[in-house]
Amino acid sequence: MPAPAFHVEYVLRLADSTLVLGQRLAEWCGHGPMLEEDIALTNVALDLVGQARLLLSHAALLENKGRDEDALAYFRDEPEFRNWTLLELPNGDGSHNDYAVTIARNLMFSALAVPLWEALAGSADQGLAQIAAKSVKESRAHLRHASEWTVRLGDGTQVSHDRMQSALDRLWPYANEWWDDDPVDVAVAKAGIGPMLGTLKPVWDRTMDAILAQATLARPAHTAFLSSGKLGRHSEHLGYLLAEMQSLARSDPGAQW
Amino acid sequence: MPASSRHAPPPVWRPDLRWNRVEIAPPPDSLIVPETMLTEAEFPLWEVFVRSKQGLDHKHCGSLHAADAQMALRMARDVYTRRMEGVSIWVVPSAAITASLAEEQSTDFDPMADKIYRHPTFYELPDEVKNM
Numbered sequence: 522m523p524a525p526a527f528h529v530e531y532v533l534r535l536a537d538s539t540l541v542l543g544q545r546l547a548e549w550c551g552h553g554p555m556l557e558e559d560i561a562l563t564n565v566a567l568d569l570v571g572q573a574r575l576l577l578s579h580a581a582l583l584e585n586k587g588r589d590e591d592a593l594a595y596f597r598d599e600p601e602f603r604n605w606t607l608l609e610l611p612n613g614d615g616s617h618n619d620y621a622v623t624i625a626r627n628l629m630f631s632a633l634a635v636p637l638w639e640a641l642a643g644s645a646d647q648g649l650a651q652i653a654a655k656s657v658k659e660s661r662a663h664l665r666h667a668s669e670w671t672v673r674l675g676d677g678t679q680v681s682h683d684r685m686q687s688a689l690d691r692l693w694p695y696a697n698e699w700w701d702d703d704p705v706d707v708a709v710a711k712a713g714i715g716p717m718l719g720t721l722k723p724v725w726d727r728t729m730d731a732i733l734a735q736a737t738l739a740r741p742a743h744t745a746f747l748s749s750g751k752l753g754r755h756s757e758h759l760g761y762l763l764a765e766m767q768s769l770a771r772s773d774p775g776a777q778w
Numbered sequence: 779m780p781a782s783s784r785h786a787p788p789p790v791w792r793p794d795l796r797w798n799r800v801e802i803a804p805p806p807d808s809l810i811v812p813e814t815m816l817t818e819a820e821f822p823l824w825e826v827f828v829r830s831k832q833g834l835d836h837k838h839c840g841s842l843h844a845a846d847a848q849m850a851l852r853m854a855r856d857v858y859t860r861r862m863e864g865v866s867i868w869v870v871p872s873a874a875i876t877a878s879l880a881e882e883q884s885t886d887f888d889p890m891a892d893k894i895y896r897h898p899t900f901y902e903l904p905d906e907v908k909n910m
Contacts, residue, residue, distance in 0.1 A: 555821070557842050557853040564856050669852065673845070 524583035527708035530603060531715055532583060532649065533593075534705075534751050535637075536576030537604035540594060541759070542630060543569030544766050546623070548612060554620055561666060565627065568659040575652045582648070595770035599753075599760050606748035607695035609759040621681070621688035624670045629696055631664035632728040636721045645713035668732045675736025686738050694746035696725075701747055823872040824850040826857075828864040834909055836868050844869075 523529075546566035553559025577590035588596075607626060613619035638660055641653035674681040699718040706717040733740050748756070770776070821843040827836035839858050844850035850869040859867065878886055890896070 555843065557844065557857055560860075561853060561856040564860055666852065669848070673849075 523585040525708070525712075527705045528646070528712070528714060529580055529584045530705045531709045532576055532580040533603040534605065536573050536580050536593070537602045538608045538630075539569045539576060540573035541602070541604045541762065542608040542626075543567070543573055544762055545608065545610075545612060546627075549618070549623065552618070562623070565663050565666060568656075568663065572652070572656045572659065575655075579648045579652060591770065595767045596774075599755055599763055601753060602750070602755065602759060602763070603753060604750050604759075605695070605698050606750035606756050607692060607698070609750065609756060609762060610692070610695070611758055615758070619684065619688060621674055621684040622691065624667055624674065625685065625688040625692050627663060628667035628671050628732065629692060629729070631660050631667055632725050632732075633696075633699060633718070633721060634660040635664050635728075636724045637716070637718070640716040640721070644715055646715075649714065664728075671732055671738070672736045675733070675738040682737065685736065689733075689738060690741045693741035694744045695748050697744070697746060698748045698751060699725075703751075705751075821845055824854075824869045825872050825875060826850075826854040827868040827870070828854075828858055829866040830863060831865055836866065839863070841872060847871075 543566045546562055546569065549559065550563045550566070551559065553562055573594070574590050577593045581588050581590060581593055608630065610622075610626070611618075612623050614622075635657060638653040638657035642650055642657065644650040644653065671685065674685040676682070700722050702717045702719040706719070709715045710717045710720075730740060750756070750759070823841050824844055824847075825841050826839055828839045829836045842850065842853050842857055844853050847869055851867055854867050854869055858864065
């Protein structure tokens with residue numbers, strides 16, 4: 522019997538967010554600022570794709586439509602993706618990659634992922650709880666990686682400080698999507714499956730404020746901007762990302778390697 | 779000889795004569811990596827030692843570049859323990875290592891070759907003693 526739609530939606534938001542960010546970070550593979558950091562960031566990407574695989578398999582099990590992780594990753598179109606918009610944005614301004622933007626996004630997301638996985642480890646959904654217990658260790662490492670680079674860049678040279686600040690200013694409004702709880706969040710919280718993301722905001726604020734203070738960066742002002750990726754209404758960037766990610770699987774459906 | 783001197787200094791960009799020959803413009807300044815980036819001074823070399831499991835020694839497994847000890851530890855984790863190779867990591871500035879000289883190898887080590895009586899080969903190790 523399929524799980525309630527809100528349950529599937531909630532898991533897909535997590536699954537698609539980790540998948541899309543994993544794909545974005547993989548774009549740096551072979552192009553990192555230095556060999557050691559290239560490997561470090563690719564490890565983060567691989568962790569995220571690993572989390573996405575588990576979550577997509579779990580979502581497929583919940584929806585019970587005969588699809589598997591590959592069907593969900595490669596054969597759904599843009600409006601069916603439920604990732605938060607922040608994760609699909611380019612690694613820079615769209616034409617040039619910017620490591621400050623990559624680090625700022627990883628910082629914002631991992632600062633959410635850690636308390637989110639911690640809460641989900643106690644989920645009434647046993648499968649989700651197991652995925653969360655495994656993922657929280659990875660996300661703690663991602664948070665450490667991103668926060669240490671944020672401090673180095675923010676409290677570095679004038680150029681690195683300015684680029685880090687402008688990356689934060691650019692991405693900050695996209696966090697609003699997390700705190701805007703909708704009926705899906707309310708229903709999963711009621712069912713004991715997972716927290717409403719809005720309840721994690723105080724923890725996230727504390728984490729970010731501490732790191733930004735150490736990095737001598739200013740917390741960007743709150744705005745009313747609200748993205749809507751979790752509802753399937755995405756920025757113009759997701760389509761290109763999916764085209765690249767899905768083209769191989771779609772050109773030879775069912776291929777094994 | 780300090781270990782770091784084994785490594786050549788970072789390359790400095792110089793005009794390639796081929797550009798002149800076929801009249802291709804040299805790369806714009808923005809593509810030339812300034813000499814101040816990733817120099818030995820800013821990103822010095824570190825030697826990495828990994829303990830594969832509790833009770834064993836840390837073993838040298840390679841080197842990497844990092845800005846300071848903390849970054850070197852993080853990098854070492856990603857570069858050298860991503861396939862479950864370790865439970866503990868040491869990093870040491872390569873410049874802090876003083877190595878014996880290759881040209882003194884025969885003076886240093888050959889005299890030991892015929893002193894077999896120094897080898898404790900007459901003990902029998904119990905099976906329980908592993909990693910000896």
